[in-house]
Amino acid sequence: MPAQKDRWFPSFSFLLFCASFIPMLGSTSVLQELSPQEYFSSLQAGRASLAYFSHNVSPGAQPFLEQIENSVEALQDYGISVVKVNCPKEDVSRYCGKENALRKAYLFRGNMLIREFPTDALFDVNSIVANVLFALLFNEVKYVETLTDLQNIENALKGRSNMVFVYVPATGTAEHRAVMEVAFVYGTVHQFVLTTEATLLKDTGDEPDASSARLLFCHCQQATDVAQPCRKTPLEQDLTVLNIHRHLKLMGAPLVTEVAEDPEKVSTVHLQLGLPLVFILSQKETYEADRRTAEFLAWQLLGKAGVALLSRDLVGLNVLLRSNVALKTPDEGVPIKYLVLEDTDEVITLVEDKSKVEQIQEDEDEEDEDEKENDNQDVQDDQVVEAVSRDKKRELPLEQILTLTEETFHSAMLKAAQTVVLFYASWEAVSLAVLQSYAEVADHLKELGKTQDYVVTDDENQPYRIRGVQGVLLSRVNCWDWPGVCTTENVTQFPTIKIYKKGEQPLMYNGMLGTEELTSFIMLSRVSCPLKLMTIDEAEGYLRGELPSELSSYHHTSVLGVFSTAMSKAKEAFIEAGSILSGHVTMGMYFEDDALALSRKYAVSPPALLLARSGDRSVEGIALSKESAQDIVQMIRYRLLDTFPEITVQNLPHYLQLRKPFLILFSDGDIGQLESKEMLKLAKGIPQQAFVPCWLNLRNTPVGHGVLKAYFATVPSLPVLVWVNLHAGGQVFKFPPEQSVTETNILSWLEKLKAGLEIPSSTLSEEDWKPPLPAYDFLQMMDTTAPEFTLRASYRHGDGQEQQQPEGSEEKATVREETPEEAGVKAEKVQSPGRDLRGTAPRLAGREKQAKRHSEL
Secondary structure (H helix, E strand, C coil): CHHHHHHHHHHHHHHHHHHCCCCCCCCCCCCEEECHHHHHHHCCCCCEEEEEEECCCCHHHHHHHHHHHHCHHHHHCCCEEEEEEECCCCCCCCCCCCCCHHHEEEEEECCEEEEEEEHHHCCCHHHHHHHHHHHHCCCCEEECCCHHHHHHHHHHHCCCCCEEEEECCCCCCHHHHHHHHHHHHHCCCCEEEEECCHHHHHHCCCCCCCCCCEEEEEECCCCCCCCCCCEEEECCCCCCHHHHHHHHHHHHCCCEEEECCCHHHCCCHHHHCCCCEEEEEECHHHHHHHHHHHHHHHHHCCCCCEEEEEECCCCCCCCCCCCCEEEECCCCCCCCEEECCCEHHHHHHHHHCCHHHHHHHHHHHHHHHHHHHCCCCCCCCHHHHHHHHHCCCCCCCCCCCEECCCCCHHHHCCCCCEEEEEEECCCCHHHHHHHHHHHHHHHHHHHHCCEEEEEEECCCCCEEEEEEECCEEEEEEECCCCHHHHHHCCCCCCCEEEEEECCCCCEEECCCCCHHHHHHHHHHCCCCCCEECCCHHHHHHHHCCCCCHHHCCCCCEEEEEECCCCCHHHHHHHHHHHHHHCCCCEEEEECCCCHHHHHHHCCCCCCEEEEEECCCCCEEEEECCCCCHHHHHHHHHHHHCCCCCECCCCCHHHHHCCCCCEEEEEECCCCCHHHHHHHHHHHHHCCCCCCEEEEEECCCCCHHHHHHHHHHCCCCCCCEEEEECCCCCCEEEECCCCCCCCHHHHHHHHHHHHHCCCCCCEECCCCCCCCCCCCCCHHHHCCCCCCCCCCECCCCCCCCCCCCCCCCCCCCCCEEEECHHHHHHCHHHCCCCCCECCCCCCCCCCCCCCCCCCCCC
């Protein structure tokens, strides 16, 4: 509370001080005239008075008396009375008896003489008020003549208080008076230091015109080390009472204000004093880096604009995610402008040149027009973008996911037996969609396994705990913030998921990015692939699906490789195939002396594969005719495909890779028992699967409606059996609807197709099935040291002071404030400036405009 009282006292006193200038109705400023006896008897302890003693008024003294009379009201505002003392002719006392004494004015506090002023030094109201206050405030305002004296005062103040250093060409001027009047209010808060030595001002590093007064606010309270200089912020305006008061108010305002409410409702001292407020748009995962940039920017704009850190996570901003800066002006009725800027220099230019705001908005409007013209081309990821935009206000539960940086990445890999890392870009729609799935994976894993607390460190090497699953630590790296990590880990596309195990090469996930698929991959990758089995009983148990209970939901088919002890080449190829298929399938390996007995039980000889499908008691034996890892991988993937599968968005890529024609039965719901039986009989009777017999349920996979419209223009009556060869000609044939779906009828129809006796219903385009737009070249965009596409702090030419960037943070409230002095105490811990406002500027500034453009969030 005492600190709060000190902060409010100058403001309240200044209001009283300003109010005292309002003239009272009927008040008059009359110079009192008293005899010496009356004057000395009227003096009160603690009260100051300025007295001029005179026998009679000579013509030469008349101008001085006029100025004394004019200063009565000004000095009364500070409780100082002004009196003309009429000396009797016979009075030869100290003040009336000597001729020299009659040419002076005397300043008393009570009955104690404070200062004698030659009358020629009090030549106008400004000089009278300035010199009188200067004499009374001898403790609050120190006068220095040498650099040594100034440095001694600075050193004494460091870590305790701030200093207001003022240069005036001469005492008694209007600027001198303004300084003294402000010092009367702020003298107990800051130490004022005055000089008239121009060389001293030059020694401080400031080189203005020596004929102009100058004021520097010296931030000595934050300099805890004697060797650390006091950072100085000059007053750019003329030295008037209002300008000085305004400057001191700004110096005492919070360096950076943290905002967790609607920015339209935010009001700070900067706005109240007619200055703009710059919002840096941040988010939780980049908070520390964004705050450091905000503090750097605040030092550059100190006295010109305020800076606030606005959290996207706490405020539902209805603005484009690519915006990274907002500008609020003190003008009423003017809406906040949301902008996209590339670095802090642009922000500074924006504040100093108001015309730049309109120019930047015009540029962005032109970009928006360009996007409207290319709406027909912006079709890639539109559904993903729409979904992310719809859910942007939903806060993701990321507490169980560790955020990694360049400093913490490698140490985190040692915390758990298995570390899963999501590499993503915070501005990119697919990345944000996968981040949602990733958060759901964390919840699923928590339900499946035992939880475990992992002790990790943050950027400041401060330890903290994060709760995860036993043996599995989920983490994430925002490549937009930490491109160096992603480049080192060979991440060239977003999003990318890798699993790191101690002593092994990282395992990359190439499957679907849904929650179930990701969870299955993570769980299956926990089991060694291949799992080395030591006895026939273990091998038989493996074929029966005897795995840990938490894997039961994700285990579908067991693949067992059987080898004799001499088949080293085949074993090595199988082990390599296991490393490729890890996380996608469970693989076992048996190569003991009795391997021949195990394989003969299933009518094969080593080297061989034994496949046991879950829910099917039979075991299929397959001889390994080829012993390369890729051939084994291809064989396993082929054998794992269903005989008569239901086609979905998730499994379609696996069947397209076969590059074979499709015989698809489209249905509105489950297919009938008869059709299912006949189609399954057909599928099992096909030699080497010359085509892919399958079915598609339009209720489970609504995209099938669009497929049928592409085939036939309109959706035909269901069910409908269709033959389509996507890889050769693209011809689409429709099974005669008047015939029943039986194996015999289908084979007869297929013979007619082969003989060219059927007319295709349609022919698909021969264009390659490629993305409608070229992919982003992320490596070209990223600069591992200073990404050019994010807003970053940078030195401006001529900055003489080292940057003071506080680190750390207190508990956040709706508006959390930290004064420049509090911030500066932590400044020593911070590295050099130039940090980016990471994750808040999703604008590809380094990218050349392309003819076709991706849609942006």
